Amino acid sequence: MRYSIKLGSPWIACHFEPYDLVSGTYEKVEDEEEEVYETVNVFKLKQFLPNLRVVNLWGVPFINDDHVDAISSNCAHLECLCVNYCTKVTGSCLRLVLQRCRKLKSLFLAHTSIVHLSLSTSQAISAHLLIDSGLDNATIKAIEWEKTRIEELDVKGTELSSDTLISLLTRLPHLRWLDASWLENMTDQVLEAWLQSGAxxxxxxxxxxxxxxxxEQALTDMIVRHGPQLHGLCLGGQHKLLEYFWMNMIPQLKNIRVIVMGIAEDCCPKVAAKIHVDQFIDCIAQNCPRLTRLEIRWDDDTLRFSDKSSKFIDVLRMKCLKLHSIVLSDGQYYELVRSNFERADRMSVVR
Known part of the structure; x- marks a missing residue:
C-alpha cells in the first residue's frame, strides 16, 4: 500500500466555488504494477501557491502539524483547509493558521488527534468548522466561538460531553448548518439550552x-419554533419518531428542501407500529412545495401501503416539481414509486 497527493479542482462541499487545490487520496498499488507514485513535498510546494484558496489533504497519513503550518505560512488567501482523517495532526498548528489565514472560512478536522490544545484567538472565521472525532472537551470550550462567524459545523460521531456541546452551540449565533449526528451526548438538555440561547x-x-x-418532545419544541426556517432536516435513525410525530411536524416545514426520516432496515425490529406512508406522502405534497430530496428509511415490513398509493404518489410528483431524489428501502413500495415516476419520464428520481 502506497499513498500519493493529487492535484485537482473538484467542487468542495456544496457552497464553494471550484479552486485549485491539493487533494490527498489513498492509492492502492498492486505489487505487479509498475507505475511510480511520487509524493508531493509540501514544504517546497507552498512557495509556488501563494494564492491557494482550498487545501484538501483528506486521509493523507503522513500529514502532520508541520505540513499544515508550512502551507499556512505562504497562503494568506486560504479559505478552506481540510485535514480529515490525518491522524498525525494534533492541532498544535491551529493558532498560527488562524493568525496567518484571516480569510479562512472552512476548517475540516475529522478524525484528527487534537489534544491539549489551547486556543484563545479571536479571528473571524466566516463559514464553518467541521470536527469529527478525537477532540478534547477542554480544547473546544477554550475557543472563543462567540468571536467567530462560523456558519456551518459538523461534530458528528465525536465524544464531546453534553456540557461541551452546550458551551459550543450556544456561542454560535451565525450557525446555519449543523451535523450533530451519532452523538451519544446530544441530549434533551443540550437542545433545550441551545433553544434558550437564541443561537x-x-x-x-x-x-x-x-x-x-x-x-420526541424536545425535537417537537425545536421544529415548532424553527421549522419554517429549515431547508434541511435529518431525523433518521430515531426509532421514537413515528407517524404521529411526522404528521404533526411536516406542516411546520413550509420551506424544507431535504427530509430524512425512519430507520434503516436492520433496525426496523425496534418499530412495532406500522407506518401509513400514504398519509406522509400526501402531507408532504400539500405542505412542502420546495422539496428536492426525500429519504424514507423504513422497509416494506414497517410501511403500510396499498394499490391506491399510486394516487398519492401522483400528487407528490405534481405538487413537488423540484423533487429530484427519493430514497427508499428496496421492496414493493420502492418498485411502486419508481414505476410511477418512470411513467412520467422522470427516470432518475427514485433510487
Missing amino acids: LANLQFINLDTCDSLN
Whole structure:
C-alpha cells in the first residue's frame, strides 16, 4: 500500500466555488504494477501557491502539524483547509493558521488527534468548522466561538460531553448548518439550552441522525419554533419518531428542501407500529412545495401501503416539481414509486 497527493479542482462541499487545490487520496498499488507514485513535498510546494484558496489533504497519513503550518505560512488567501482523517495532526498548528489565514472560512478536522490544545484567538472565521472525532472537551470550550462567524459545523460521531456541546452551540449565533449526528451526548438538555440561547436564529440545515438520547418532545419544541426556517432536516435513525410525530411536524416545514426520516432496515425490529406512508406522502405534497430530496428509511415490513398509493404518489410528483431524489428501502413500495415516476419520464428520481 502506497499513498500519493493529487492535484485537482473538484467542487468542495456544496457552497464553494471550484479552486485549485491539493487533494490527498489513498492509492492502492498492486505489487505487479509498475507505475511510480511520487509524493508531493509540501514544504517546497507552498512557495509556488501563494494564492491557494482550498487545501484538501483528506486521509493523507503522513500529514502532520508541520505540513499544515508550512502551507499556512505562504497562503494568506486560504479559505478552506481540510485535514480529515490525518491522524498525525494534533492541532498544535491551529493558532498560527488562524493568525496567518484571516480569510479562512472552512476548517475540516475529522478524525484528527487534537489534544491539549489551547486556543484563545479571536479571528473571524466566516463559514464553518467541521470536527469529527478525537477532540478534547477542554480544547473546544477554550475557543472563543462567540468571536467567530462560523456558519456551518459538523461534530458528528465525536465524544464531546453534553456540557461541551452546550458551551459550543450556544456561542454560535451565525450557525446555519449543523451535523450533530451519532452523538451519544446530544441530549434533551443540550437542545433545550441551545433553544434558550437564541443561537438557532439563522439555522437552515440540521442533521440529528441516530441521536438516541433525544426524545420526541424536545425535537417537537425545536421544529415548532424553527421549522419554517429549515431547508434541511435529518431525523433518521430515531426509532421514537413515528407517524404521529411526522404528521404533526411536516406542516411546520413550509420551506424544507431535504427530509430524512425512519430507520434503516436492520433496525426496523425496534418499530412495532406500522407506518401509513400514504398519509406522509400526501402531507408532504400539500405542505412542502420546495422539496428536492426525500429519504424514507423504513422497509416494506414497517410501511403500510396499498394499490391506491399510486394516487398519492401522483400528487407528490405534481405538487413537488423540484423533487429530484427519493430514497427508499428496496421492496414493493420502492418498485411502486419508481414505476410511477418512470411513467412520467422522470427516470432518475427514485433510487
